[in-house]
Amino acid sequence: QVQLVESGGELVQAGGSLRLSCAASGRTFSIYAMAWFRQAPGKEREFAAAINWSSRNTYYADSVKGRFTISRDNAGNTVYLQMNSLKPEDTAAYYCAVRSGYSGSYYNPSSFNSWGQGTQVTVSS
Secondary structure: OEEEEEEOOOEEEOOOOEEEEEEEEEOHHHOOEEEEEEEOOOOOOEEEEEEEOOOOOEEEOOOOOOOEEEEEOOOOOEEEEEEOOOOHHHOEEEEEEEEOOOOOOOOOHHHOOEEOOOEEEEEEO
16 A cells, blocks of 8 residues: 655645645555546546656646646655646645556546545635
8 A cells, every 4th residue: 555645735826836745655666657636625526637657657637737747756756746827726625646557547536546635725816
């Protein structure tokens, strides 16, 4: 099992920037991909961005493409989500997730088997 701890969420004005971090520990050798999902009150959890751990290929939801950047550090097991040009509709709890298997979709939460506790991002207008 992989344990995940997110940080970096806070209240920010529209147009501002935030960087979320997610530190992985435990069976990190099993990581195939990591992703950020988000969930607003009363809505389903939705995909935001993902990164393949070895190739570093990245994937984005249309709603964040061009504004968000997912990356991983070279030395450790941390994934980042740089969020620029934030909009009120980006307000949500952001969750980091790990996928250990090769099968499944980057965009589907059910393909990910470990989750963090979430960090709240609130964008004021």
